[in-house]
Amino acid sequence: MIVTDVHGNITDCNMEALNLLEFPSKAAILGKDYYDLIVTEDQPKVRESIKELFKNGSINRFECSLVNSSGLEIPVEYSANILRDSHGNPVGAIGLARNISERKKAEDALRQSQIDLNRAQAVAKTGSWRLDIQHDVLLWSDETYRIFGVPKGTPMTYEAFLKFVHPEDRVYVDQNWQAALSGKPYDIEHKIIVNGNVKWIQEKAELEFSENGILLGGFGTAQDITDLKKMERELKNSEEKYRKQFEEVLDAVFLADSETGVLVDCNRAATELVGREKPELIGQLQRILHPEEDDLGKFSKVFADFLKTRPDFLESQIVTKNGEIRDVIIRASSFKLGKKTLIQGIFRDVTEQKRMERDLQQSEEKYRSMIEQAPDAIFTFDLNGTVTSCNQAGLTVTGYPERELVGKAFAEFVSFVDSSKELFGLYNFLFDGGVPEPFEVSFLTKSGDTFFGEVHTSLLKQGDKIAGFQAIVRDITERKKAEDALRESEKRFRELSEMLPEVVFEADSRGVITFVNHEAYTKFGYSEEEFSKGLTTLQMIAAEDQKRVQKNFHKLVSGKEPGPNEYLALRKDGSTFPMIINSTPVLRDGKVVGIRGVMVDLTEHMKTEKALKETLTKMEALNEKLSVVGKLTRHDTRNKLSVILNNVYLAKQQLPDSRATDYLEEIESAVDQIEKIFEFSRMYQRLGTENLSDVDVKKSLDEAFMLACRSNQVELGNECEGLTVKADSLLRQLFYNLIDNSLKHGEKVTKIRVYCKKEPDKLQLIYEDDGVGIADDEKQLIFNEGYGKGTGYGLYLIQKTCEVYGWSIRETGELGKGAQFTITVETT
Incomplete structure (x- = not known):
């Protein structure tokens, strides 16, 4: 306690004040100016507090620092009241100062702890929060504000927090929070939106409940795991990438434990190589991959050899599930995976390569045999043009034995004229990459004779290096x-x-x-x-x-x-x-x-053709005149014939049962024959005058049958539905004449059938009846003009009509079984 007058001079104090300020006695402190005991930086605010004291009569819990006699600063909490006289006038002040050094140390430690916590949270990217139920607010740490991108000190509630949660995760977060309010753990990961960017956080919370289950508050953390999530995605992508590469590499890859020989992994190519699924391989001893061996240890021979000598490559064989043996080359290596050493074997299937090598060897042997047996002479030369080899045909045409020919220069057995003209530029042309055309030279044999040869040349290479050239020489003496x-x-x-x-x-x-x-x-x-x-x-x-x-x-x-x-x-x-x-x-x-x-x-030919056309024009005009004359003649004659028939009729009426009646009937028959001859001439005159077009065979046949047959005693079988042929309007007359022939001469006809047979290049139109048929000796005669019992023109007209159409007709029936006419129509 310290008492001062109105001027701030100390007038009294207790022992606690002397001890705090380290004065030996009251005498040492009395009379001192109170402000001398205040640290310099606090004096201004103390003066302001004294003004408040004299204004209000008291001050409470005012903090400042005092300086003791040793110069040590002592923080104190200060409260003061005004002292008054009996008249109520201020005469001084009495103050109580409590040493708060320990509290300040604790506050400093707490403040440093908070700083350290904030720094730790920042490093860990983990913020904290407390739920204040009484005020319905969330108290966030600095790091939590930073994670959410919110200015520090911004008031925060649960509803405000939810607005930061990504729309896709809000329902999920709220469901877990509601579950936590009923006592379930709250440990979730979700996305938040911060300044338009997406972040991932992990939240954990511990909620405090009363004995009655009433929520009292809670504490939680929010950790920024955005980088972690990114790393997880990258790691996953990387794993997928390398797993995909592992699976899709074309060579088979097996991994086995170096101590046990047990297969621990393999790729898709490996399963395809041995014809087994992965579950059939993993966990099995790797010797399952190789053919059976006498020593049935846990390692195959090739695996054991690798463990001993560690070669880069091994040649071996594998056996497939179905027992097929395949050749492989294995590139083996070892690596550590945790505490285990794994052996990786990359197997390349060289079965086809081995087969090709064998085929190549056989091909080379076959090639040598073919060269020796070839009828053409084959020579090889070095770069100097010296013979290095030749086949048997080469020895034969040159007449040299092999020991004399090999080592001889090409020019020695090629005549000088030919070699100077054809060969001097050949080397350079070949070496420049050219492919020369075959050329001809004359060769000198050992006996001095010559023969002509056609030479085909090409380069011989060893790798990329030109080693010489080859010449194939064909003897062309006979060709010459x-x-x-x-x-x-x-x-x-x-x-x-x-x-x-x-x-x-x-x-x-x-x-x-x-x-x-x-x-x-x-x-x-x-x-x-x-x-x-x-x-x-x-x-x-x-x-x-x-x-x-x-x-x-x-x-x-x-x-x-x-x-x-x-x-x-x-x-x-x-x-x-x-x-x-x-x-x-x-x-x-x-x-x-x-x-x-x-x-x-063609000048003269064209003149002749022109003259011919003029003649044809005149003939057409003449034919037209004849047609007109024919029509007029037939018309007038028919009128006269009608007069004859009428008079015959009247005569028969006048002379009944007289022998003259027979003569009159003969006259009627002759008139009927004349009518038919006129009809034939009319039809014959029409032949070839119409353009041919597609005609419906069935329709023409039906119309002809209706005109020719006026009773129901004869049945028509028309099997030509949908059939068309190139013809004209006379096709109906053709069918009419055939039907009329059947009815008049078939004697017992009850059925007529018309059908067709189609062949690749022709069509056969077949007409048949069930009458008496036609004798073999008459089959050709019936088509002659005037032959038959009637006018003799019916079948003759049919044959001529077919000829105009480009068809042919013949009688193909059997006597006693009916008549059959086969019309052949060429379709190509």
């Missing part, structure tokens, strides 16, 4: 003789072509004329020199026909023959004349090298 004979034949051909009155020509594959006979000079007006300079076939053709010529020329050079074609030819002076060209491709060794043909001048 044939070529001489061909030249003689061509000479005769040219001599013969000069004798022809038509243009004979040859052209190369570009259309350039390479040969013409003398007739071409006359027809086209060009000189021999002009032709020799390279005139083309198009220059011989008028402009309007050139595209057609080009089209047919391309057909020729592709090996096709377009047949004869008419064009308008063009002379040098510009005049034109019609011509027809018949040409064929010229082949050499199966390849088209040009064309050869004959041009025929």
